Amino acid sequence: MNRRDFFKIVTVSGAAAASGGCQQASETILPLVVPNEQLVPGVASWFSTVCRECPAGCGVIARNREGRVVKLEGNPDHPVNAGALCMRGQASLQGLYHPDRIAGPLVREGSAGLKPTTWDAASKLVSDKLAALKTGGKGRAVAVVTQLENGSLGSMLDRWVQALGARPRVTLEPFAYESIRAANRQTFNRDAIPYYAFEDAEVVLSFGADFIETWLSNVNYARTFARMHSFRDGRAGTFIHVEPRQSLTASNADEWVRNAPGTEGLLALAILKVMVEEGAADKRFGLAVASIDVKRAADESGVGVETIKHIAKVFAHAKPGLAVGGGVSVTGTHATQTQVAINLLNAAAGNVGKTVRFGPDSAYGKVSPYSEVASLAGAMASGEVEVVILGPGVNPAFTMPSGLKLADAIGKVALVVSFANVPDQTSEFAHVVLPSTHWLESWGDYSPREGVVGFMQPTMSPIRDARPMGDTLLQIGRAALGVEEGKGPIPWATFEQYAKGTWTPLIKGDLEGALRRGGVFADVAAASVTAKVVAGEAAAAKLDGDASGLTLLAYPSLRFYDGRSAVSSWLQEAPDTMTQAVWDAWVEISAETAKKLGVVRGDMVSVKSSQGTLELPAYISPTLHPSAVAIPMGHRYTPYQRPRYVAADTGSVNPMGLLPAVADPASGGLAFMSVKVTLTKLGTRRPLAVLQATHDQDDRELAQHVELGAAREQALRGRAPQEPHPTLYDEQKYPGARWGMTIDVDACVGCQACVTSCQAENNVPVVGKASAAYGRQQHWMRLERWAEGKPERPTNLFLPMLCQHCEVAPCEPVCPVYAAYRTEEGLNGQVYNRCVGTRYCGNNCPYHVRRFNWFQYDFPAPLDVQLNPDVTVRQLGVMEKCTMCVQRIIAGKDRAKDEKRPVRDGDILTACQQTCPTQAITFGNLKDEGSAVTKLTHSPRAYHVLEEIGTRPSITYLRKVVRGPHA
Amino acid sequence: MMAKAGVGALGAALLAVLVFLAISSWSRQPAAAAKPSAQPINFPHSVHVGTYKIDCQYCHSDARRSEYAGLPSVERCMGCHKIAAADKPEIKKLAEYHAKKESIPWVRVNKLPEFTYFPHKAHIRAGLKCQGCHGPVETMTTYAADTGPSLTVDLLNLVGFRPAPPPLTMGWCVECHREQNAKNARHAPLDCVICHH
């Protein structure tokens, strides 16, 4: 892709743009026909919208160059994510520019499969069918299924549904947290999911809630968790996590308690019991825990009585604390009881209203429970449903348990209409595909929580012949009803018109401003609620399959959520932080089980449940509870990824294929922990592509930590004076700025957002499984996990590693052609077009952060349209590496020059820093005494990686603050 | 006899150096004029810039705010040419494009390699004249430029001459930056990664 083709793209809008974007460098340049003041070629314009990769609904601002979005950033004004974005949000660009995006409407022609057609033909086909049903009085035979749309699209669709007399719209979200709602109904008499104020808690006690990965709103909670937990002027909160498996969230805990799967509720009650006994909680809670015997609880859960007592003590003394519950092993048939127990814990500790806030309730409260989905499936299976309309992002055939037999059910539906814009497992069943615009191309709005409404606007013209679902349905609906535009129950010409109509009360006439801010944000005061104390029951989850088997933990992954993000090759290649594996899926087996089976990493294992079997390579985990086996959800490939990046056919790797359709009776939520499986070794191998050779630092102190006590002491004393480095040579002089960075290992939660952001910003190519497995991944930045202490319960340190921009850089003097050199602003420059490719620098870099272009990596169209025009696309045979986003530095200085002022702290944000939810990364001018980065560089916790080599890096790390056992 | 030989050798060497310097300095002559580019519409810069003294940035209005100088939108061309010289055949062509809502496929004359980042903005801000890089545009009936590396220049360099680097080559950029810094005490960057990143 030629950076300057954007010149052409900007001019030709609409459908033609796609082809324009993919053409190779041509020597003609086209001016705009009509000047567009919003888009100056060569100048970025920003459009704010809302990220729809998951229901968290973070605010996004999209960087538009020459009419094409090239980078996403978090919207700093948005209350949910405050400028941060998770890796999925960053990678949604790959969904937008997905090579497999459906080019236009498709209609199934018998056995020939889906064939291209015109919009009119396709919509006529649908509207005729609808009209027929409507006149036949069989409106109920029409079902509409969408992802969580609680904004104008949702309400419009509901009106549409009424107009056609269809059955109520089902919003399908695999992770719907029904149990939390049900529990809140019981305890607080509110059918809602509250806002959990991590930032105000002193102690967080989590029962399996993976809030750093997928739980409710991962960016929001990771951010607020960091505010509560990371060490700031001598204070740091405590985080205790109870889970059978060491998830990413668990490995961020100061104390990770490994319990037997499903015993979280029991533990919660036991803790409450101790609190009551020790008078740390109100006597009236005694009723709740009357039946609980701490000793028995300890035995069942495999957690020592001492630990329970200790947790109770810590939690009770927190002012305030916060207990949260979620995750697989909590979401069984006993989910509601568990959540009730947790509610009681919060109530007893007096956290309700402080850290558990009803009022700013989460959007998740509006999801239709799984039971409704199940009944719809039943209706489809029984032939009651003749038309089913599936919105984008809805992929039940993949995300619903195979026990539901959804595939068969859909097969029975006469007309399946899909709005998917990238083919997925469900659209395979579709008779008509009416590709919807990607959310980055659409109007709309989404309210992640009460009081917060994020507005969505098209950030660019559609790159494929796609139309907004709203528009298409309005047209079809009217056709079915036989009314023309402006008449009838659904008169609006376009969905945009309807949406803007619904906004008018919110925006008080200032649409411009609202769109610029990204929405309308208001704070909702916490409602006061009273807890109803009921007898807590510690029921165990019902599991089918033979009792001798292992409990299956099918857990949602930070990378793919329920699988809707798996279309992105960036995510496929961004390692899962805990295993550091890319591309393939795996089955996590505890060391004990592995020994019994005699499998090592990469051995193929067949996982058999009552519902079916799955063949996966094994990943041996010393931390997993022996009675459990874990499989990440959401792993799937899209056509273009095979065989380009992975083997031609890897078979299904979807754990939902093992789950029965069991619901938690009390809440009607899907029981994710509902089956026991048996493992058998297959004897074949499929080695995993694991990027990290070892998690053992071998005493090299790459990632360092300090005891909380010591850290406090140092913080008071300040840093010990450093003696200057001995050198024969002159200190380097910096006429202008000297750029530097600090990375707070204590704040880093290992979410990989920085890695993906860097990949998006710097045109870093994707190399595929084989290359990645062979040490040829191209990431300029990597996130390392270093495990310390006992292998079965290690302390994990996360170390973001990128070019250290050493002052005495070993890579520079060995380059024969000055391709690597020291810039006068303290960067370690790499001049691609000068590089000959001797790879001497790569050998000599002790951090091994230099990347070599082993092949000519391509960006299959239209992904090449996403390339950042400010960054060179590297040719084969050249060395590349982190530039500290020199293009952003140049832009920042340019802006400052325009405003005739020196560069200020915060003018320049590197891509990794900008997206970091926990603000672990700080960048700035080390010569500016006032700058944040300078201050942090002098922090007592500051250190350099491999300091003893004397490379004098410009990147300073801050030690992780660890709490000793029972601190 | 030895002494004689030594003197002789020295003299020869000296002569050689002198001859070399002479030819080398002679070889520093400006690049030859380029052949005009074939454009879809015969656009005479000489008339617009030379005769009517239209400011470059009136049409290339992005130069002051963007990496690219930009081209006038067809709309802007028509702004004047609705009336001005509307009867001329070339203008008729323009009108056609405008009517068809098509953009004019101008042939690119100045092009830097992919790995080079050149912002017009900074150079305009520094108050440089467009002609400094783009040549005497006001005299050109059809815009033309002979830019980029040329084999002859490279070969001349190889044998040690110092021909003037052709426009839009690195040596040419660098010379100007150095000159500006030396003469006008400017801070034109000479850092590789400013242009190559």
Next chain:
Amino acid sequence: MATETVLGVFAHVDTTVRALEQLRARGYHDLTVYTPLPVHEIEEVLERDRPVSRVRLFTLIGGLTGIASAFILTIWSSMVWGLVTGGKYLVPAGSGMSGSSLPPFFIIAFELMVLFAGFATVIGMVVLGRLPRLSPSASYDPRFTNDRFGVAVHCAPERAAAVHELLRTSGAEEVKSR
């Protein structure tokens, strides 16, 4: 004045040496001796009154040129951009030579010294040895590269007879005038 060349072809070293000794004794100094290999004994006789070969002068000049050009090239070219690598400046600011990164240039200097000196030496040899010559000299005989020794005496025609005699008596296989 016209000279005549008398060539004596010898099969043995000792006879050749004897002939040369006598020629020198009789005052014949304008001799050319052809040998298939450098023979110690013959050189002894010839080199007595000759200066040492001037090839070494060429070598010296070549070597010095090499060193000079190496330092000029390396230092000047590093100063064109003055790029800093590995935190080291080319030119020290204050802290003396220790602050500079010149040492590597001595390697280049050494290599260029050897290179230039080597070439200069060969040129010296060729020039001083009157090489290359296109046609063989009058008195040359192919056997001289095999196993015969030749003594060519350049003398006034009237003395040629005497030389003939001398060469034959001292043991030449064959004596002829050219």
Next chain:
Amino acid sequence: MSDSRTTTSPTFADVNRDVLRSLDPPGNLYFAWMCFVALLLAGFFAAWAGQVWWGMGMAGKRVPQMWAMYITTFVFWIGIGHAGTLISAILYLFRARWRTSIYRGAEAMTIFAVMTAGLFPLIHAGRMWFAYFLLPYPNQRFLWPNFRSPLVWDVFAISTYLSVSTVFFIVGLVPDIAALRDASTGWRKRIFSMLALGWEGSDTQWRHYRRAYGLLAALATPLVLSVHSVVSWDFAMALVPGWHSTLFAPFFVDGAIFSGFAMVLILILPMRHFFHLHAYIQDKHLDAMGKLILVTGLVLTYFYICETFTSIYSGEHIEKASLFWKVTATYAWALWTMYFCNCVAPLILFWKRARTSPVILYVVSILVLIGMWFERFNIIVPSLGHDFYPYTWGIYYPSPTDTMIVIGSFSFFFLLFLGFIKLLPSLSIVEVKETIAPPVRDRAHGH
């Protein structure tokens, strides 16, 4: 004067005859070899072309082993290239007469080995087509190479070495070619008379010739030692544990001589057999070579001990870890092969019979070459595989491409050498004559 002046030795005429005989039209065996070698060479170029087209990834390199078999083989060939100039220059200065009968072959070997080695920097470069960036040539961008980079030192050291040894070679050839000229007829004569520069062996020519030859030898001597030191600095200047050592220069030079002599034997022994040169390449020559291999081998063993000792004694954790990994882990087999071939195998040469037995010498030489190749492999691949940063530790697997190229480099070398022995006198006619008694009529006047 010299012991080598034996009355039984051949006459000058014999020398010319015998040496020129080696240039007779070759037999079928020779052509068979040529074809085989040429075939391998074709594979070599095919592999290289593929690598240039599809990228460096075709070779098995990766992070952390961004260097592997190419640099290994490069250093190996440079090492081979040392014996020649060593023999012809240093031994010349030391007036070691036994050198005369082998030095011509050795010099040719040197040149061809260095030429082969010279290919590898090109093969190794990611953008081979820009390799000329390493040369200091004036260009319109005012860009110059970084003279602080060991790679640029290499460029200078190797090109100097190649040109000086070539010059040395040619100068040595001139009188012999003259002999050829006088012995041959027709077109050959014309070509040779051009190459011979009209050499006649007159006393003036000999004067300057010998002086020049002496000076060249004097120049070449330090050069030989410098070249492999410079090559060793590619590693010693780097930071990698196991590389960063001042020991490397002498270590490499010794290893180079060691392997160089082995290669000389490998080439000389067949020549002596096929061309019946036993009269000139006598057992005492083999014996001397054997002794040299033995000595250098022992010195090498000493260096191995130093290397190990220093890294243990340093107390440097990373250094020690690297060593321990080399000795015990994935590549241990390579290390132990090396120790056997370079330290144990040569010990047999303590035994005089072994030093004079062509077969044993041949076997030992081959082992030595294998050992020396693995020495370079062990310096590069395992050291990189287990260096500072545990995250990127990894194992390198050769790919078909780099295997083919490494094998092909041998064919490149042998093709050149096979060509040489049939086109030019592989023994120095003049210097061989120097070693035998000049014809003397009556002893009385002789010495």
